[in-house]
Amino acid sequence: MNEDARTLFSRPESLNEVVTHYCPGCTHGVIHRLVAEVLDELGVRENTVGVAPVGCSVFIYKYLGTDFLEAPHGRAPALATGFKRLRPDMMVFTYQGDGDLASIGMGEIVHAANRGEKITTIFVNNAVYGMTGGQMAPTTMPGQVTTTSPGGRNVNDTGYPIRVAELLSALVTPNYIERVAVHTPQHIIKAKQAIRKAFTYQKEGRCFSLVEVLSTCPTNWGKTTEESLDWVESRMVPYFPLGCYKDPETAEVPDGAV
Amino acid sequence: MAKILMKGNEAIAEAAIKAGCVNYFCYPITPQNEVGEYMARRLPEVGGAFLQGESEVAVGNMLFGAASTGQRVFTTSSSPGISLMQESISYMAGAHLPVVIVNIMRGGPGLGGILPAQSDYFQATKGGGHGDYRLLVLAPSTIQEAVDLMMLSFHLAEKYRNPVMIIGDGMIGQMMEPVEFPEHHEEPELPSNDLWAITGAKGREPRVIKSLFLDPKLLDDNSWNLYDKYARMEREEIRFESYRIKPKNKILIVSYGTMARICQTAIDELEKDGVSVGLFRPITLFPFPSKQIAKEAKKKNIENVLVIEMSTAQMKEDVDLAVLGAKPVKFYGETGGLVPSPDAVKEQIMKLIKNPNDELKRR
Numbered sequence: 001m002n003e004d005a006r007t008l009f010s011r012p013e014s015l016n017e018v019v020t021h022y023c024p025g026c027t028h029g030v031i032h033r034l035v036a037e038v039l040d041e042l043g044v045r046e047n048t049v050g051v052a053p054v055g056c057s058v059f060i061y062k063y064l065g066t067d068f069l070e071a072p073h074g075r076a077p078a079l080a081t082g083f084k085r086l087r088p089d090m091m092v093f094t095y096q097g098d099g100d101l102a103s104i105g106m107g108e109i110v111h112a113a114n115r116g117e118k119i120t121t122i123f124v125n126n127a128v129y130g131m132t133g134g135q136m137a138p139t140t141m142p143g144q145v146t147t148t149s150p151g152g153r154n155v156n157d158t159g160y161p162i163r164v165a166e167l168l169s170a171l172v173t174p175n176y177i178e179r180v181a182v183h184t185p186q187h188i189i190k191a192k193q194a195i196r197k198a199f200t201y202q203k204e205g206r207c208f209s210l211v212e213v214l215s216t217c218p219t220n221w222g223k224t225t226e227e228s229l230d231w232v233e234s235r236m237v238p239y240f241p242l243g244c245y246k247d248p249e250t251a252e253v254p255d256g257a258v
Numbered sequence: 259m260a261k262i263l264m265k266g267n268e269a270i271a272e273a274a275i276k277a278g279c280v281n282y283f284c285y286p287i288t289p290q291n292e293v294g295e296y297m298a299r300r301l302p303e304v305g306g307a308f309l310q311g312e313s314e315v316a317v318g319n320m321l322f323g324a325a326s327t328g329q330r331v332f333t334t335s336s337s338p339g340i341s342l343m344q345e346s347i348s349y350m351a352g353a354h355l356p357v358v359i360v361n362i363m364r365g366g367p368g369l370g371g372i373l374p375a376q377s378d379y380f381q382a383t384k385g386g387g388h389g390d391y392r393l394l395v396l397a398p399s400t401i402q403e404a405v406d407l408m409m410l411s412f413h414l415a416e417k418y419r420n421p422v423m424i425i426g427d428g429m430i431g432q433m434m435e436p437v438e439f440p441e442h443h444e445e446p447e448l449p450s451n452d453l454w455a456i457t458g459a460k461g462r463e464p465r466v467i468k469s470l471f472l473d474p475k476l477l478d479d480n481s482w483n484l485y486d487k488y489a490r491m492e493r494e495e496i497r498f499e500s501y502r503i504k505p506k507n508k509i510l511i512v513s514y515g516t517m518a519r520i521c522q523t524a525i526d527e528l529e530k531d532g533v534s535v536g537l538f539r540p541i542t543l544f545p546f547p548s549k550q551i552a553k554e555a556k557k558k559n560i561e562n563v564l565v566i567e568m569s570t571a572q573m574k575e576d577v578d579l580a581v582l583g584a585k586p587v588k589f590y591g592e593t594g595g596l597v598p599s600p601d602a603v604k605e606q607i608m609k610l611i612k613n614p615n616d617e618l619k620r621r
Contacts, residue, residue, distance in 0.1 A: 046460035051323070052468075061466045067456045069326050070468030072349050075319035078311070082323025083456070085307040086281055086331070090458055108319070111312035 012036035014045045014065045021059060025218035025225030027182045028056060031124060032063050034188070035095070038196045039066065042203055048091040049083060051076040053105075055097040056130040074105020077112035080119045091202055093120040099129045102138040102162050109168070113208050116173045120198045121208075123164060126215040127236065134220030138162045141235055146220070165212045165245045174251035175207050178244040181214035183232040187242075194244075207248045214240055261436040266401045266426065267292035269437050270334065270360060271300065273408035276439050279330035279358070280306025283320040285313055285339060288372045289428040290362035293334040314339040318346030325355040326467050328455025330412050332358035336428075337366050337378050340386075347421055348387030352469025352480065354454075356415035359393075360408070360424045362431035365594040373595020374428035376515060379572035382425050383544040390481045392488050393423040394495060395543040397514045401435040407541070413445045414495065418487050419454070425543070427568060429516040429597065492545040501525065503536035503554060509610055510554050510585075511537045512577050513566040516597070521566055524603035535607055543573070548580035555581045561614045566603060567591045590618045 011017060015036035022028045039045045048066040052058055054073035061068035071079045076094035084092045101109050101123050109121065128146055129135040136149040139161045143152040153161075165179040176198055180191035191213055198209035214236050216228040223231060264272070271293045274282070280301055284294040294310065301308040307324070311317035317333055324331040335343060340361045350357055361382065365375035382395045394414055398404035404426055415422040456465055471477035502525055503510070513521045518539040525535050538554055540547050555563045563585050565574040571589045578587050590606045592598050606618050 047458040049326075049456050049458070058470065061464075061468070065459065065464055067459050067464050068466045068468075069323060069456065070353075070466060070470050071322070072319060072345050075316070075322075075346070078316040078319035079323035079326075081309070081311075081316075082283065082320035082331070083326055084323075085309055085320075086324050086327045086329050107312055108316050111316065 012040045014039040016063050016065050018062060020063055022056065023219040025216060025228055026056070027215045028124065030182045030188060031122065031191070031213050031215065032060065034192045034195050035093070035122060036064055037192065038199050039064075041196065042199055044091045044199070044203065047089070048093070051080045051092070051094040053094070053096040053100040055100045057095055057097060057124065058131065060095050074100050074103070075108055076100070077105065077108040077117070077119070077121065081112055081115070081117050084117055084119050088118065088205070091199065093122065093199070095122045096124070097130065098123075098125045098127065098137045098139040102164050113168045113175055113210065114171050114173050116175060116208050118202055118205055119208060120202045121210040122195065123210055123212045124215045125164070125212055125240065126217040127161070128217050128220045130217050130220055139164070141239065145222075161239060163240060165210070168210060169245035172253065172256075173208070174248040174253055175246050176201050176209035176248060177246040179212040179214070179240060179242050181232055181237060181242055183214070183216065183229040201248065212240075259439050259441055261438045263434055264401065264437050265292055265432065265434045266404055267334075267362065267431040268296045269401050269405050270408050270431075271296040272439065273405040274332055274358070274412075275300060275304060275306075276443055277330070277409040277412050278443070279332055279412055280304050281324055281329055281331040282306065283309050283311055283317045283324065283331070283333050285311050285317050285335065287336045287339040289364060290334045290336050290360070290431050292431070293360070314342035315345060318343035321357045322346050322350050322353070322355065325350065325357045326456045328451030328457070332360065334360040334362065336362050336364050337375075338369060340378060340381065344387035347393070348389050348391060349469050350421050351391035351393070351484065352389060353467050354419040355421070355467070356412070356419050357421050358408075358411045358415055358424065359421060360426070363425055363427045371595045372428065374516060374568065374597055375593060375595060376427055376517060376568040377570070377572065377593060378425060379543065379567070379569055382423050383546070383576070391484050392544050393421050394418060394491055394545075396422065396424045396497075397541060397543050398424065398426055398430060399515050399519045399539065401430065401433060402437050404430055405437050405439065409440075409443060413448070416448050416451065418491060420487055425515070427516050428595070488545070495542055496545050496547045496550065497541035498547040498550055499539045499541060500554070501537040501539065502529065502534065503538070504534055505557070505559055507534050507536040507559060508561045508614070509535045509564050509607060510560050510562075511535060511564045511566060512540070512551060512573070513537060514540050514543065514573065517566055517568050520598060520600055521603055523600040524607065527600060528604055528607060533607070533611065546576050546580070548576065551577060551580040552582070552584070555585045560585055562610055563587045564607070564610060565589050566598070568597060569593055588618050
């Protein structure tokens with residue numbers, strides 16, 4: 001072999017060599033890979049437990065090479081809390097969709113964040129329930145057609161999409177909250193940086209960290225892959241602004257003691 | 259160790275620590291709040307994990323996560339809170355996780371009341387949540403027994419890798435009694451929890467703790483594996499106590515928990531009056547001592563089996579199934595926090611002795 005030959009790109013050790021069940025054009029695979037790369041880079045695969053949600057990514061335990069717990073719908077942050085409290089030396093992350101985290105699991109994520117559990121949450125927001133067949137989610141866009149909002153989401157009837165990153169960053173507890181997207185290579189690079197930061201903060205035992213990732217669902221959006229990537233940029237990003245919402249480096253914490 | 263005077267809820271808390279369980283998650287609900295308050299104080303002293311969760315739904319799921327480490331963990335709650343935990347209990351049973359859940363029962367349904375009741379018998383013994391599973395259910399009748407069963411429960415949970423539920427009525431939680439903790443706590447050895455626990459995939463294949471089996475054959479396997487565990491419990495874990503069961507008795511009382519203790523007092527007083535009645539007290543409500551009850555009920559001298567509960571005849575269904583019509587099974591009970599007095603029990607027994615063919619009127 002040429003002495004100058006170097007491997008520039010390969011499958012992360014933390015990413016299993018299996019075919020996923022995800023639909024063509026879905027960006028779960030990209031996000032899985034970013035998590036796997038970060039686990040490799042931080043050297044924590046063998047000391048990590050993931051908590052799988054209910055939803056399309058329920059089978060994430062088949063795709064990542066860490067130990068896993070499979071949680072009831074929405075309860076991943078509670079499982080992660082129970083585990084981390086007993087094993088603070090291990091890395092614990094949840095991987096949750098918008099139905100799981102922002103609807104049925106809203107209580108669990110708010111309180112885990114507010115307690116400042118030293119866990120990491122990857123929150124995949126694709127504005128729809130995927131696995132159950134495209135029903136309206138708390139993050140479904142105004143006017144978006146789903147199987148349970150056939151005339152388009154009517155905000156007078158069902159309210160506006162929940163901005164999870166903004167909502168959680170309103171908590172006083174110092175946390176790391178960032179929203180990213182994965183619809184272009186540049187955004188994927190930024191998403192990787194945010195995920196890495198989230199896991200790094202956990203490794204340092206600093207704070208709860210959540211990365212909201214705007215993702216696609218071509219199947220349930222009724223769009224092609226290209227149309228879906230464009231839809232993230234044109235429809236989702238204006239409503240769900242990207243960026244860091246909260247960082248323990250800059251958080252101001254009022255005393256509030258009695 | 260010398261006997262010390264303790265409130266039931268606090269004795270249950272200390273018993274868990276003495277049995278090596280230093281991890282506890284809870285949500286406040288009357289009448290079991292002293293457990294959480296005691297643990298908030300004690301667990302930091304012994305280096306354990308204490309956390310008050312945001313709901314019983316979350317607490318049950320925290321137990322799921324905590325038990326996955328292979329360490330001992332438990333929670334306590336009361337009836338409406340136990341209802342909220344059913345989701346996680348079903349998942350933990352399906353995932354073969356050892357946890358201990360204590361239900362200090364209050365009256366129901368709904369918000370009900372806060373006084374002692376036994377109205378969660380069905381919920382505890384028939385699964386409670388969705389799916390094909392059971393809990394191993396223990397019912398203490400004194401605070402000392404609550405301590406002893408609490409200390410046993412962790413071993414049983416690990417032996418079967420199944421949730422164990424201890425049900426005590428509010429009286430067990432709120433009453434004070436002298437209790438004694440053993441000097442040394444010893445348990446039969448079991449295979450290490452490290453064989454199945456989540457410890458990080460270092461030097462082994464990654465592990466998954468789950469209750470999801472989309473392949474129907476695998477789900478069928480899991481359900482029958484659970485069934486086999488319950489069959490083994492039936493062979494190895496049946497516990498009960500017989501009290502003053504004699505060949506001259508015409509009535510066999512079946513009662514558990516605090517209610518059984520009240521029956522004992524009534525039986526003692528009747529004995530002084532020359533009336534002899536026996537009591538069969540199930541300690542395991544699942545597995546239920548059906549064969550043992552049937553054996554006693556079928557004895558020639560027994561005219562009536564009398565089930566006494568602080569519920570509307572829930573355990574009576576299991577006694578009916580045990581006796582299978584061999585003898586009449588009568589019922590007396592109060593609910594909603596009305597705890598029958600020994601005099602009330604005596605009155606019902608005397609009615610039945612005088613008119614063995616009558617049904618007992620509840621009021």
